[in-house]
Amino acid sequence: MAGIRDVAAAAGVSVATVSRALNGHRSVSPETRERVLGAVDRLGYRPNAVARSLRTDRTRTLGLVISDVMNPYFTELARFTEEEARAHGYSVIIGNADERPELQDHHIRTLLDRRIDGLLVSPADGRSPFAPGTRLPTPPVVLVDRWVPGLDVTVIRAEGATAVRELVAHLHGLGHRRLAVITGPPATTTARERVEAFREALAEQGMHLPEEYVGEGDFRAGSGRRVTERFLDLPEPPEVVFATDNLMALGALDAIRARGLRVPEDIGVAAFDDIPWFQHTDPPLTAVAQPVADLARAAVGALVDLIEGRPARSVTLPARLVVRRSCGEPRAGTPLTPRPRRSA
Amino acid sequence: MAGIRDVAAAAGVSVATVSRALNGHRSVSPETRERVLGAVDRLGYRPNAVARSLRTDRTRTLGLVISDVMNPYFTELARFTEEEARAHGYSVIIGNADERPELQDHHIRTLLDRRIDGLLVSPADGRSPFAPGTRLPTPPVVLVDRWVPGLDVTVIRAEGATAVRELVAHLHGLGHRRLAVITGPPATTTARERVEAFREALAEQGMHLPEEYVGEGDFRAGSGRRVTERFLDLPEPPEVVFATDNLMALGALDAIRARGLRVPEDIGVAAFDDIPWFQHTDPPLTAVAQPVADLARAAVGALVDLIEGRPARSVTLPARLVVRRSCGEPRAGTPLTPRPRRSA
């Protein structure tokens, strides 16, 4: 509980000098600096971050609001975000919106109240994250993964359309023609992008997407299960179900297993967002993988640039298709697309 | 950027009155309160949490330091912790130690610097979390899941021994005799408890645990793979591998699959810490499940009690065995042990 005054007393200098010594100010003589530093660790003094923040108006803290911590994709994003932020000297406070806009708003308000220096958001819905009459001084903001159309803000995301097209080509190559999709909430850009890319890719291959092969989910396992059950009840069920996120794919697997059907023999499954667990599911899942670590790094980099007064540009990184066995055995000769990872 | 002075001016009162009105102080006349509240939302005023914390010496924030965010068990713990904390009016700052003691120390220091009101820790190793010369005023602390032997601190954890004994009985019942175990870092209490219980349970069943059937892991997938490979290289490999945490079980599955062996026909796998993904692995994994949500609730409850000056007791909650297919088909008649969940 030693304060700066105690250190000053112990070192026989004023609090101003202690502060200067600690902050590496130039005009402190080497001897006094030494004396101060000595007193500091003799007393085990640590500056009170709260007081410091009040005075300097900087908290050295970033806020990260994600849609769902339990989704491994976001867990990973959070983990790399913290890592990169720490490298820049920032802490991260994570807010879990649990896909609920009002919870997202709660976290954003709380974070702003705490005067974080910058905010990373992956919006739970299509509204501006600052809808609720926020006349707070908004710090720099960077959107990650998902974004909000009309909003002029730096966005760091992955380009999923190309990989989705590859996926469709892959499925077509395996002989599948009846492809269904489980979408996410239409308010999210990622859901829309993935479904649109899927629909267009089908068209390119001369297939089309009947209305009954489109089911709306909410990026949680439960909805994936329900939608898949509807697909299976169809007079002519699809040959492959494409889930636009990993948890819904899990739900799809559930539903299929509950009917006693086999993957991929009876029906194939593919997912957006690859995660380590997909290597171990039964069977291993074919999925589109985002470069999560790179996204996190780019996002933190951009945010820190903004905070420190430098400009920041939006970045789009490529996603890539990872073929496993959940849509049928790739025939010999099918290229496995481990393209070199390029950076945008 | 409106401050309390602006509100005071707008409402025609002093800052003291504004503060009192906002904090629900009794002696503010209804009319002035009304006037103040009006000004508040006309200006979109939100109190500066930093300034408030400095004055009141309370941040309404809890710190949560976990060993590994990417471990679904801890992710879930973090999620429920935040939920419960929010219900009590607290925010949570998560620190990910990544199983590295020095990173754990870093996070604890940072959290203390920020003057969190209380700290929840699941220690990465056996040392006191306050080893590094911390003469900071330590706020109330509660340990979750893992604990530190000599330390007199409230501990909220699950009792794994009973469930491990059930597991061994189950394996014995399936006819397995050669059982191996992948331990965690010996510095963690959870690793020791689980291995000890395992060893004792074997003894109870008249089996014993040869040294070469014990491999030390570090609670990460990679170590599970390496240890399992060693097991498989043995002249007489085990019939079942018990991983003392979920990620190492995943590694074990990897190693087994890499050899072209089948689970459970060639070798069985069981894990401590059940997670949703285990229903979808190939095959679904038999595991010991901890009541994570209850642990989180109890931990936050205890911590908040401590913070608010009430006493708090340590709590031990029961874990339970979830039998799936990874150790062989349970014969008809084997009880599936869905015992009613009791609370300690």
Add this chain to the structure above:
DNA sequence: GACCGGCATGTAATCGATTTCATCTGCCGT
């Protein structure tokens, strides 16, 4: 009618740091 108590409010101290401005001491140049 003086006094007391409580209510409503204001003034100013306070939390623990940073930072502006002032002060003091040498030293240099002319």
Add this chain to the structure above:
DNA sequence: ACGGCAGATGAAATCGATTACATGCCGGTC
């Protein structure tokens, strides 16, 4: 010899809230 400047330090203002203490007023009591 003296003005000026740079380096080292200290005193005090400051950040934006909360809160102890002071003040003024009103009503009730003896």
